[in-house]
Amino acid sequence: VRNGIEFAVADLSLAEFGRKEIRLAEHEMPGLMALRREYSEVYPLRGARISGSLHMTVQTAVLIETLVALGAEVRWASCNIFSTQDHAAAAVVVGPHGTVDEPAGVPVFAWKGETLPEYWWATEKMLTWPEGQAPNMILDDGGDATLLVHKGVAYEQAGVVPAAHDDDPEEWKVILETLRASLAEDATRWTKIAEQIRGVTEETTTGVHRLYQLAAAGELLFPAINVNDSVTKSKFDNRYGIRHSLIDGINRGTDVLIGGKVAVVCGYGDVGKGAAESLRGQGARVIITEIDPICGLQAAMDGYQVARLEDVLGQADIVITTTGNKDVVTVEHMAQMKHQAILGNIGHFDNELDMAGLARYPGVRRINIKPQVDEWVFPDGHSIIVLSEGRLLNLGNATGHPSFVMSCSFANQVIAQIELFTKHKEYDREVFRLPKKLDEKVARIHLEALGGELTKLTKEQAEYIDVDVEGPYKPDHYRY
Ligand code: NAI
Numbered sequence: 092v093r094n095g096i097e098f099a100v101a102d103l104s105l106a107e108f109g110r111k112e113i114r115l116a117e118h119e120m121p122g123l124m125a126l127r128r129e130y131s132e133v134y135p136l137r138g139a140r141i142s143g144s145l146h147m148t149v150q151t152a153v154l155i156e157t158l159v160a161l162g163a164e165v166r167w168a169s170c171n172i173f174s175t176q177d178h179a180a181a182a183v184v185v186g187p188h189g190t191v192d193e194p195a196g197v198p199v200f201a202w203k204g205e206t207l208p209e210y211w212w213a214t215e216k217m218l219t220w221p222e223g224q225a226p227n228m229i230l231d232d233g234g235d236a237t238l239l240v241h242k243g244v245a246y247e248q249a250g251v252v253p254a255a256h257d258d259d260p261e262e263w264k265v266i267l268e269t270l271r272a273s274l275a276e277d278a279t280r281w282t283k284i285a286e287q288i289r290g291v292t293e294e295t296t297t298g299v300h301r302l303y304q305l306a307a308a309g310e311l312l313f314p315a316i317n318v319n320d321s322v323t324k325s326k327f328d329n330r331y332g333i334r335h336s337l338i339d340g341i342n343r344g345t346d347v348l349i350g351g352k353v354a355v356v357c358g359y360g361d362v363g364k365g366a367a368e369s370l371r372g373q374g375a376r377v378i379i380t381e382i383d384p385i386c387g388l389q390a391a392m393d394g395y396q397v398a399r400l401e402d403v404l405g406q407a408d409i410v411i412t413t414t415g416n417k418d419v420v421t422v423e424h425m426a427q428m429k430h431q432a433i434l435g436n437i438g439h440f441d442n443e444l445d446m447a448g449l450a451r452y453p454g455v456r457r458i459n460i461k462p463q464v465d466e467w468v469f470p471d472g473h474s475i476i477v478l479s480e481g482r483l484l485n486l487g488n489a490t491g492h493p494s495f496v497m498s499c500s501f502a503n504q505v506i507a508q509i510e511l512f513t514k515h516k517e518y519d520r521e522v523f524r525l526p527k528k529l530d531e532k533v534a535r536i537h538l539e540a541l542g543g544e545l546t547k548l549t550k551e552q553a554e555y556i557d558v559d560v561e562g563p564y565k566p567d568h569y570r571y
């Protein structure tokens with residue numbers, strides 16, 4: 092605590108550097124800056140206490156300060172142990188008008204290279220407001236904040252936190268331990284928090300998937316807005332963001348020439364499409380693996396070979412997972428990969444790669460090359476290079492998506508926060524999407540910033556295709 096602000100960051104003296112990058116990012120984030128202008132005298136988030144769990148990057152700093160500009164109080168943690176940019180975290184704590192000695196910003200609990208217990212400590216801290224207050228909004232990426240609240244409530248109702256099984260994933264054991272300690276302190280803590288929460292806005296495919304599962308089971312405790320499936324989020328961030336940040340991560344991690352190499356991309360959804368384009372753009376020969384015939388056919392039409400991982404492992408110099416699924420690359424696959432082949436994941440969780448199995452593989456040795464780059468040497472002497480310990484490598488080895496595309500995503504986040512905070516009574520405990528009109532608004536701002544000029548419909552044309560001159564221009568079932 093300094094100057095009344097709680098925080099846990101790597102080094103507050105990095106704030107000046109962070110502030111300079113935030114200043115540059117603001118210009119590249121026209122969506123967020125337009126929302127600041129639009130609501131400059133209205134403060135629609137006044138009274139909002141937002142607990143945010145999302146990669147603590149420079150771009151997120153601009154998001155946080157936009158929420159504050161709109162009247163919210165905010166506490167923040169990262170949603171991944173490697174994704175924090177320490178200078179951004181420091182700058183957010185210090186705030187635009189504070190100093191290192193007298194910070195005047197936002198409580199942040201995030202640093203690059205957290206352990207799992209530290210990560211869940213930070214998540215809990217971000218949800219724990221001072222003076223008996225509770226958050227009334229969650230902004231989530233991947234659903235960890237939402238998960239902690241839901242599990243906390245469930246175990247409070249059951250009166251006990253279940254014991255972990257030996258074969259449970261390490262992270263699950265940490266979550267149970269965190270909740271056990273928390274319940275011992277206050278047996279109704281998560282229930283009290285859940286009662287206050289008006290809603291959650293969720294950033295990514297994997298978190299949205301969890302929300303739909305909760306809603307289908309009738310267990311969702313508050314309404315949710317699926318930000319990911321705004322067109323101006325998933326069709327831009329997941330695709331064009333990845334197109335930029337995937338090779339950025341590979342380059343910073345390895346500096347291996349991508350041109351001429353064979354790269355396998357597992358999954359051809361939005362992220363996979365961006366990943367394949369990113370690697371092809373560098374001159375790699377890209378092979379796609381898919382389970383869905385539609386996405387597989389899309390890959391084929393886009394000119395990629397579609398194959399099974401087992402059948403192409405012998406050729407692959409780079410293997411990247413983008414599926415949001417688990418056990419996609421098993422330890423048996425890893426053992427068959429070429430010498431010094433690069434393996435990385437860009438899906439939300441690290442369970443796409445069997446990292447636990449790799450660590451247990453008889454005779455395997457891990458040589459740390461530098462932070463977030465490990466060479467794993469098999470007993471036969473051949474090795475593979477694993478990026479970010481199997482966690483999303485674009486944020487672990489590089490700095491994630493660039494500002495402009497995050498401005499699209501985060502403009503949707505801010506709009507969704509305003510919507511749920513101000514109109515929560517109109518929403519049931521289900522998962523909603525933002526109306527297309529707002530999607531088009533976000534797109535319009537960013538297209539204008541790029542100097543794009545739209546053609547205006549005539550009244551007759553609008554009638555002919557049965558839309559309003561001012562939009563929305565497509566029916567909800569249109570897929571883009
Ligand atoms: P998506 O659902 O559009 O694509 C995933 C694709 O993987 C689907 O086409 C699915 O059929 C395929 N798939 C599933 N299991 C497979 C398997 N065993 N083998 C091969 N293919 C398989 O999802 P999206 O939006 O592309 O997101 C993917 C993941 O990336 C999610 O976890 C999401 O949260 C994460 N994400 C990460 C970002 C980052 O910056 N690293 C940015 C955006 C999303």
